[in-house]
Amino acid sequence: MTVFPDGRKERLHGHNYTVAVALDLSAVGFEQLIDFGAIKRAIAAECAEWRERTLLAGASPRMERLERRAGEVEIVLCGARYVFPEADVLVLPIDNTTTEALAEIWIDRLRVRLAATLDGSAAVGLEVRIEESPGQGAIAYRAL
Secondary structure: OOOOOOOOHHHOOOOOOOOEEEEEOOOHHHHHOOHHHHHHHHHHHHHHHHOOOOEEHHHHHHHHEEEEEOOOOEEEEEEEEEEHHHHEEEEEEEOOOOOOOOHHHHHHHHHHHHHHHHOOEEEEEEEEEEEOOEEEEEEEEEEE
């Protein structure tokens, strides 16, 4: 549910997001070879944490209540109350569940997962694209 500054929000709905990851390289060659298997495993691990979850923007300025108790997560957002099974929810430290905010947190989480793989490599930047439908998404970039 995207929340707008004036207090409106979208209805609760789902997306099948797609994720694309790109590396910005300073050199390409045998000596600079990067293990793409490790990168794919890191992407798969991050996707697994998000898969089939309701994503909640825990830092939304319109979040009136967010409580975890007895295996449930209860929120009040823009005056509407929702209760979810806790195992089905991923509360993220973002202010909105837009592709822009999701790309920003996704790249930071992926960067942590890839630190050992990319440290000392020819990779000078990391890019993550999150799309909610083909051609509609956002890109986040971090220099390494």
